[in-house]
Amino acid sequence: MKKHIFDAYAIAIAKQFHLTLDQMFTKTKKRDIVDARQMLYYLCMERPIRISYIQRFMEENGHDICHSTIIHGYKKAKQMIDKDKDYEYVVNKLQDV
Numbered sequence: 001m002k003k004h005i006f007d008a009y010a011i012a013i014a015k016q017f018h019l020t021l022d023q024m025f026t027k028t029k030k031r032d033i034v035d036a037r038q039m040l041y042y043l044c045m046e047r048p049i050r051i052s053y054i055q056r057f058m059e060e061n062g063h064d065i066c067h068s069t070i071i072h073g074y075k076k077a078k079q080m081i082d083k084d085k086d087y088e089y090v091v092n093k094l095q096d097v
Helices: 003-017 031-046 051-060 067-083 085-094
Strands: none
Touching: 003 031, 003 051, 003 085, 031 051, 031 067, 031 085, 051 067, 067 085
């Protein structure tokens, strides 16, 4: 049911971070890719989309993660948004997707 929202956020975030969807769902710890995924977790959880749905949607895109990773990513993204006005601007822009 919420898959189309997840997909819209994923596409918008990948575009904003100048990534492909394949790059965004790659198992890597490169900072720009991790930031993009964490932004995705944040936007989805604020929508609200349940963590179990986010996990399933990530797995469908080839990126297996656990609940705690999503929660951690959400918290890290929230910290960045609170500290950095540029991140806040991007989130406000993407929430309209």
